[in-house]
Amino acid sequence: MPELRRAERRFHTAGDGVETWHSFSYGVHYDPEQIGFGPIMAINTEHVAPGRGYDVHEHADVEIVTWVLEGVLRHEDSTGQSGDVRPGTAQRLSAGTGVRHSERNGSDTEPLVFVQTMLRSSRDDAPEYAQVEVPGDTGVLVPTVDVHAPAEVFALRLAPGGRAVVPAAARVLVVVTSGTVVCGDLLAGEGDELRSADGLGLELASPRGAAALVWLLHA
Template sequence: MTAATTPRVDIRRAEDRLSTRIAWLDSKHSFSFGQHYDPDNTHHGMLLVHNDDIVSPGQGFDTHPHRDMEIVTWVLRGSLVHQDSMGHAGVIYPGLAQRMSAGTGILHSEKNDSWRLAGSQSPEHSEPVRFIQMWVLPDEAGVRPGYEQLEVEDELMRGGLVPVASGMRKHRGGAAISINNAGAALSVARLRSGESVTLPEAPYLHLFVAEGEADLEGAGRLAEGDAVRFTATGGQRLTATGGPAEVLVWEMHERLGG
């Protein structure tokens, strides 16, 4: 792992993302994923996967394995059912942060079918679920698999960038769920039109406009689905334009490889 040296602001437009489309899934990939491989687009900092998924009702990802990865899921609309081999089962919805540590190995499924859960009184719905799933490498391989989720809706309503998943010392005891990476943190902001936040300063940042539009100081307009990869820079102001916006920001202090 090495530190960033040359300042860079790299804007990646929504329409340039790799995509996977099948009958029940519309998935946009910010980095190489699955059958899509680009040797020049495999990660940024410690972030290896950043998928923007829309899943049809009653459908989803059947049980599949993961190992040695910190997987953070953030739902933008609808609901997503998580079930895993450690006995965790629950519904993820907007404002609920979720982390799964794959560690030595875990099986899980993710589906848009909350009405099928045992004891559910909810009627079958017809709403797709849209969620962002992000993978970062852990500091140590072979840890015990784990799961954590936390409601952060109240913190988001207070404004500003809210840490929602972090392994960094400065966020201990705060609202964020924990991840097994001491140099990485995900923050989310829900901005009213005209409202601004200041991005953190770090060797590596990844900014994603999940909903709405925003203006980035020194770079201009960003549309929904646009992302920016910052290297050895930060501190820019980001302002929602034309309506409310929701943005996701990864702050990272190391990167994979040389």
């Protein structure tokens, strides 16, 4: 059976109009047992108040994958990309040798919620940006953005009573973004994670419907 990590076990950071829940050690938060999972270094769920966000800052040597759950993310980076990212669009920023970007709530009235994952990158040259529109299919793993790392990320939507099979990988990580997901005897709710490192696949079901991000980690 996979490990079930409850949302309430995540680290919490509160700033000026931004609240973040960290799945792994990040910044001032440190737990030697939670420093990553395969190539994944961070999974942060960000809640950003209207008009707030992160001003220009820098990253290097990481893949940054962003999935908006609610609201509008206004993005600008040093590769020349800028614009709004909404639910249904997966964004990837490969930092390479170094990239500067800003992330802000694009609305002055509505909140913004997004999940951001950072992975160790195999890219060591100029930064690169990509985004794709993800179909809203149910019951199947829908590919999202490619990453320069031994990993694949999929979006999964389950209708009430729906089921899906996650294929085998060295490690599998499922982030439940809404609803509830059943895996064997485990019941995972919003913000919970299922982590498997046994090289096997997972069978998922949902009694009332759910959405999740699914990572297949191959090293």
